Amino acid sequence: MRSTLAQTITRLDLDTRIQYGLMLLFGGLCLLAAAAPLGPLTKAxxxxxxxxxxxxxxxxxxxxIIQRAAETAQPEAEQ
Structure with a gap:
């Protein structure tokens, strides 16, 4: 069974989806600003x-992610 991109995204928790969305938004804006006809100092x-x-x-x-992994591993270490 092959997983589609939409199924993969819906399996992520809400925090992760928001973070990825913001990373894509700011990364895309960064690329647009790099190609924008602005002055060199303003563009930089x-x-x-x-x-x-x-x-x-x-x-x-x-x-x-590291914090979550440590929290889930902690109960196993206490046993």
């Missing part, structure tokens, strides 16, 4: 800020 600031938001969301997501 906007792209840097959007990339920073995207990277921050990604790091936050990784920390959240």
């Amino acid at each position: 600031v906007v792209v840097s800020a959007l990339f920073g938001f995207t990277g921050g969301l990604w790091v936050s997501h990784l920390v959240q």
Whole structure:
């Protein structure tokens, strides 16, 4: 049985879906800003800020996944 993208996304919890959506949004805006006809300084600031938001969301997501994995492994370690 092959899983479709929609089925895979619906299996994710709400927090993960929101984080992925925001990462896609800010990443897409970062690409659009990089191609926008802005001045070099303005473009650098906007792209840097959007990339920073995207990277921050990604790091936050990784920390959240590690924290969940540690919480589920903790009861097993206590036995």
